[in-house]
Amino acid sequence: MTPLLIAQIVLTLFVFFMLLNSAAVMVYVERKVAALLQQRLGPYLVGPKGVLQPLADVVKLMFKEELRPRAADPLLFALAPIISATAAFAAFAVVPFGAETTLFGLLKEPLRLQVADVNVAILVIFAIGSMGVYGIVLAGWSSNSKYSLLGGLRSSAQMISYELSYGTAIASVLLIANSMSLTDIVNRQAGAWFGIIPRWFLFLQPLGFFIFMTAGIAETNRAPFDFPEAEQELVAGYHTEYSSMSFAMFFLAEYINMVTVSAVATDLFLGGWHGPLIPESFGWLWFLVKVAALLFFYVWMRWTLPRYRYDQLMAFGWKVLLPLSVVNLLATAAGVLYFGA
């Protein structure tokens, strides 16, 4: 085995481990930020300032009893959380999070900070995302419970509706970048206009960024679009009947999907690992800062905005967001044609 191959395997395991960790950190951040916004304390008993709370939660979930309704479909009931979690992990595989590095001269050839470099990376994320829907839909159906079924149906309808705007927003970025590889897209955002404004696609595609983030929130089923699990109407939606670790897998999938959407948004619109002050080889620090900012925004949204009504959600998706994204795509195409990319 060459050192590069070993480094790549280590990198893959590292990404897997960090994604798991990010979910734990996000659970803590979510609870702390929610508490701050509502003038509460949040978790504070387990460890200093409650930082060990996620660990305690995991241990608690592991020791809970695994329940299954008698009328549930045993195979699909077990399969659904696995599909959700696998899709969530797999999508991150094609997301680049740093410039090529030799690990301070340790390796002869540079190592890409990305698990798999695919030249249609952005489409792969899309494809895996559409597989993730099945986890939720099957969970809803196989539980054989009316709340779960309604949650699953809502989620699939919502994801189909918002996937269109999501894809169209991405297509506008692809037009500007003239490439489908996320690494190329990030590298096109290096440098700055007039020496001050970073060359982020955010400034060329403000509307695209808005559409992408809105659709991204809907795709990850987060508030204010958290209909699949609207507590007041559906108990807990598609995962009502799940307990113990199979519930934990849905939970994990939700947080990892948030991280992936934020990471993709960072690569597409916020210049990825490019930023001032820090040398290129430490660019992943910028990447982390940007992803963290977007994740904070996500949590902030959840505890600030109330949930929409279901018909409002559908009307917004089809009558506002989709036309907006199509207009944005046409305008971008015209711009690219006029200014010659």
Added chain:
Amino acid sequence: MAPETLAFYAFGAVAVVASLLVIAQRNPIYSVLLLIASFGALSGLYVLLDAPFVAVIQIIVYAGAIMVLFLFVVMLLNAPHEETEYDERVHPLLRPGPMRFGALLALVLAGELSWALTRSGDSGRFPAGAVASVRAIGRSLFTDYAFPFEVTSILILVAMVGAVLLARREGRG
């Protein structure tokens, strides 16, 4: 065996077995899921053919979008087991009405397939890399195949208008 050949046989086996099971077992939800598995295996075959774009599109369009709609409909109908109105013991060709027609069509299809498989020829060959890049696909879609492309889009538009019309009419009545 080379790893690529092994992968080809693995994907091929999954595709064939899953497709057979789609019709061989009676739970419609499982049929939909097996069809998705079959599409996934096909997509793997496209990757082996050096056409990653086609592979990803196969997943997004068929396994992702279309099959979600299938699953949606099956779930809404909530028919866990297929209703059988005919006698299970009678041979399909001897059953009345549409069943017999379906069996006849299946026979014709089997005949066509065996003819196509035994016929040797290089009709399936195209220059290497022709479908590898998105750029090449886009260019040929909008130049050589512009007319079929536009006609297809009109066809889809007609289908969409038709669907909306049908849904509306049902709502009023």
